[in-house]
Amino acid sequence: MPNPTPARGTLAEWNDDRGFGFIRPDGGGPRVFVHISAFEGARGRPAPGTPIDYRSEVASDGRVRAAWARAEQVRQPVGDLGTGAAFVLGAFAVALLAGVLWFDVSFVVPLGYLALSTASFVAYAKDKRAALAGAWRVPEATLHLLDLLGGWPGGLFAQQRYRHKTRKQPFRTVFAATVVVNLLIVAVLAVPALRDAAIAIITTA
Template sequence: MQQSEQPRTGRVVFWQDVKGFGFLICQQSQKKLFFHIRDFVTKSARPELNDELHFRLSKDKHGRPIATQLQFADADKQQAQPSKTSQTIDLDYAEDVSLYFRSGFLMLLIIALLFGSLPYVLPILYIEASLFTYWLYQQDKAAAINGQVQRLPEESLQLYSFIGGWPGALLAQKKLAHKRRKFRFQREFWLVVLGNAMLIAWLLSQHGQEFIGRLALFGS
């Protein structure tokens, strides 16, 4: 991205701490500009409404002007320690929980198949997978806001969407503004949704029901 050499000053007029982005009004041009927490030069305090920021003008991938290389005009705030909201997210814990969730999910799926009750258990599986997938998006989004190098593998997020968590993933993408602007991820995500829909349609079809019936050992 091309950047101007002239530093500018702006005042924060909107800040969404959970999503890590906001808008400021440039004092030089009086234009409203988008900015993101990742574009701060140093990790210090979190922005708040009416904070004065120094920045350089740049453009996003769509050619729209944005504020980057941000610093607080207040020297004390610039040197302040990161707030509790920017503490390191323990993604190793999230991956450990993922392992337990996969084990429990697989066990419930096998039990449903053995008793021939998969169609009746599907709503529960979808709710569980969606809630867990949303939580994973939250953890990854928080790590992104903090600028952590360690992130959850995208393949893991797509896996949980495939096993039924895609409604939760879709909600997280919209509510948390996470992963929705990455073309490759979105392309894979919608292929995963299509694959999941085709699998469920087959399981609920006559051939799928016959297949489930052959697997059932304890069904009537």
């Protein structure tokens, strides 16, 4: 049963990817676990250092958690596109345009990237919502497959926008590998000169 008496504390730690953190009670004592779903009417995200009003309860595992919480201030879950990500996406867009204009790259290539990036963005957004709600997650293998097939620009944009999968390893390493492999494959298939060179190497090997 929740404690009917509200308590006061400060958010000492917050895992944005997983949607939970720990409250440090003002009166001292053990930290109190809090999930994003406990925040009353929250449309943003709590940040460490935020004063929290909460009601605690003892869970079935004996851990004290917040059954209800209210933060004085929250930050919105939508983030700005980082400088590095903006540079990568911008450079890729320029490279695609140059390929179409000067290297005989088919218009099908940028259209394919657009379609797959949209699918990847939607998948990341769905996974972020599921993480916050404690619902069924989108498998990481699915996200990686979409990125490998060409959806990585949308995946990168979603990671930055929703602050999702931005610090988790080895996900970041695998994501980077999918980008490199996708670019190499598409470059060989889409650019006639590279395709001819690859065929020549294979046939003479």
